[in-house]
Amino acid sequence: MSDPLNDKAFPVSWDQFHRDARALAWRLAEKGPFDSMVTITRGGLVPAAIVCRELGIRTIDTVSIASYDHGGTGEQTQGALAILKTVSSKILDTKGVGVLIIDDLVDTGKTAQEVRSMLPEAHFATVYAKPMGRPLVDTFVTEVSQDTWIYFPWDLGYSFVPPIAKDAGD
Template identity: 70%
Template sequence: MSLPEKAFPVSWDQFHRDARALAWRLAGASGANGKWKAIVCITRGGLVPAAIISRELGIRVIETVSIASYHDYTSQGELAVLKEVTPALLENDGESVLIIDDLTDTGKTAAIVRAMMPRAHFATVYAKPKGRPLVDTFVTEVSQDTWIYFPWDMGFTYQRPIAEDHQG
């Protein structure tokens, strides 16, 4: 029997604060030459934090890598690389490059991108225990059985009080 899923809804304001907190941490961990040369964001989840971090750190070059997971939203299936990273950013195994994503969950996506750029600095806003060892910097850790509802996945609807979920 699996543990019950815990909901962790994140508002736009909270996500912006958390992404800026990640930028603060990354400002002190710049690349080998003292400056990050580019961001590689993992699409789609990495797009929003990459935009915020690029602004905060003054990084103009933003590249994407697209990894698709074919799943039914309860389990992660096979992964496929839909878009590779520009070869120039793969030089020196990605040294001085920031890899950005919203979340590391199981670590499967992170492992694929980490293998492409083993010397890049991998940062996520949120991390779960299984994926945490694959990232260098993150802001908030949540339990493995927590489902994060990102603001771009939500509409404005009524939220039931937590106590109602725990009544007999």
């Protein structure tokens, strides 16, 4: 599991995320058509909005699974999964046939495994993938190392960023 304070940082701007989500839609256009979409909240909401617009998908549902815990320390760690909201019975009844699952990232694969068990025949797509979770998704845009922490645009504000090399700013 990545530790955002000690690992590689991969900040993603709104422009970059939009481009990457549209690139995902381009890849998915060849895989469809899809009758419905299930997005994993909260991270999957933004790419889902972009992908459903690009692919013309109008039936959209969510599954809400909490896996990251702040533990009062401000540091995010991945803990036990908690299903906060499941998929509608109408979509569950399909077993995933014609269903597109969207998330922002597959990390360890724990959340992906849980959703795959609900919709085993669905096409699973993420914008970003890490090696541990990569085998669980069918389509993704960019793979990053397991020790990389992705900073999504909705988590960022503008601030000074020091150079990577300690003496580069002199």
